[in-house]
Amino acid sequence: MIIDTLFLLKALASISIVVALSLIAERAGPRVAGLLTGLPLGAGMVIIFTGAEQGAAFAAASAHHMVPGFVTTVMFVYIYAMAAARGGVGGVRGVIVPSLLANAGYALAAWGMSFTNIPLIWSVPMVALCFVAGSKLLAHLPNTPIMARVSFGWRVMAFRAGMATAAILLITGIAGNVGPQWTGILTAFPITLFPLILVIHITYTGSEIAAVLKHVPAGLGGVVSFCVTAAFSLPAMGLGWGTAVAYVAAAAYLLAFSQLSSWWMRRSRA
Numbered sequence: 001m002i003i004d005t006l007f008l009l010k011a012l013a014s015i016s017i018v019v020a021l022s023l024i025a026e027r028a029g030p031r032v033a034g035l036l037t038g039l040p041l042g043a044g045m046v047i048i049f050t051g052a053e054q055g056a057a058f059a060a061a062s063a064h065h066m067v068p069g070f071v072t073t074v075m076f077v078y079i080y081a082m083a084a085a086r087g088g089v090g091g092v093r094g095v096i097v098p099s100l101l102a103n104a105g106y107a108l109a110a111w112g113m114s115f116t117n118i119p120l121i122w123s124v125p126m127v128a129l130c131f132v133a134g135s136k137l138l139a140h141l142p143n144t145p146i147m148a149r150v151s152f153g154w155r156v157m158a159f160r161a162g163m164a165t166a167a168i169l170l171i172t173g174i175a176g177n178v179g180p181q182w183t184g185i186l187t188a189f190p191i192t193l194f195p196l197i198l199v200i201h202i203t204y205t206g207s208e209i210a211a212v213l214k215h216v217p218a219g220l221g222g223v224v225s226f227c228v229t230a231a232f233s234l235p236a237m238g239l240g241w242g243t244a245v246a247y248v249a250a251a252a253y254l255l256a257f258s259q260l261s262s263w264w265m266r267r268s269r270a
Contacts, residue, residue, distance in 0.1 A: 011165045013045055040226035040250050042168060042191030044243070047230055049172040050183060051239040058180055060234040060242075063227040065184025068116065068123040070224060072109040073188050074134040074217050079105040080197060081213035084206035085141055095201045110185050117181070120228060127224055134217035141214045144207040163195040221257060226250035 040047075043066060051059035083098035118126065168191055175183040190197070193216070201209040229249040233242035 011169075039254065040223045040247065042164070043187050043223050043226060044247065045168050046171055046175075046183070046187045046191075047234075047246075048239070048243055049168075050175045051234065051243070053172065054176055056234045056239045056242065058175070058183075059239065060231050061180035062175070062183040062187065063230040063234070063246075064120060065181045066187050066227040067120060067127055067184075067224055067231075068113055068118045069110070069185040069188030070127050070220055071130050071188075072106050072113060072185065073190055073220060074130050075109040076102045076106040076190055077193075077213050077216045078134055078137060081138055081141060081210045084201060084213075085210035086206075088206045090201060090203065090205040090208075092202055094206055095198055098201070098206070099198070106189060110188075113185055114182065120231065124224070124228060128221070131217040131220055135214075138210075138214035138217070141210045142207065143214075144211040159195070159199070163198075164192045167191045167194075218257065218261070219254065222250040222254040225253040 043063075047059045047063055050062055080098045080102035083101050084094070087094055087097060167189065171183065171186050171191075178186070197209055197213070200212065226246045226249060230242060230246040233245045236242065237245065
C-alpha cells in the first residue's frame with residue numbers, strides 16, 4: 001500500500017513538473033526555462049522512490065553515479081539543439097531527426113559511461129568542464145522568444161505527463177535489477193525535459209526549442225549539487241532529511257548562479 005501511494009504521488013509530481021516547465025518556457029523566457037531544468041525534478045523523484053524501495057544506501061550510490069552520467073545529458077541537449085536549429089522547422093516532422101540523433105548520442109555516451117567508476121573528486125570537475133563546454137558551444141544560438149503563444153489542450157498535457165511518468169516508473173521499477181550504476185546513468189536521461197522539448201518543438205519551431213536548450217548546461221549544476229550532496233547526506237541523515245538537504249543545496253546553487261549571471265550581464269552592458 002505504501003509503495004502504491006508513492007507511485008501515485010510520483011505520477012502526480014511528474015504531471016505537475018512537466019506542465020509547469022512548459023508554462024514557464026512560454027511566459028518567463030528561454031533563459032529562465034533553461035536554468036529551471038537544473039532543478040532535481042526527475043532525479044529527485046528517482047532518489048526518493050529508489051530510496052523507499054531499495055534503501056538509502058542504494059539511493060546514495062545511484063546519486064554518486066548520476067554525477068558523471070550528466071555528461072550524457074549534455075550530449076543529448078547539444079545534439080538536439082544543433083539539429084533543431086539547423087532544421088528550423090516545427091511540427092511532428094521537425095522533431096524526428098533531432099530526437100533520433102539526440103537519443104542515439106545519449107545511448108552511446110551512456111554505454112561508454114557504464115564502463116567507468118569515477119570517484120566524485122574527479123567526476124565533479126569533469127562534469128563542470130562538460131557544462132562549460134556545452135554552454136560555449138551553444139552560445140551562438142539566438143535567444144528566440146515564444147511570441148505567438150498557443151493554448152495547449154488536455155491531450156498535449158496528457159502526452160507530456162505520460163512520457164515523464166512512464167520514464168520515472170520504468171527507472172524506479174528496474175532499479176533493483178540493474179543496480180545503482182545503471183540507475184544513476186539512466187536517471188541522467190532528460191526525463192522531464194524531453195517531453196517539454198517535444199511539445200515546444202512540435203508546437204513552435206526549432207529556433208524556440210534551441211533557445212531553451214542553450215541555457216540547459218549551465219542550469220544542470222543544480223541537479224549535480226543535489227546528487228553530490230545526496231551521496232553524502234543520505235547515508236548520514238536518512239532518506240527524508242538527506243533528500244531535503246540535497247534539495248537545499250540545489251536551490252542554493254541555482255539562486256547563486258542566477259544572481260551571478262544577472263550581475264555579469266548588467267556589467268557587460270554597462
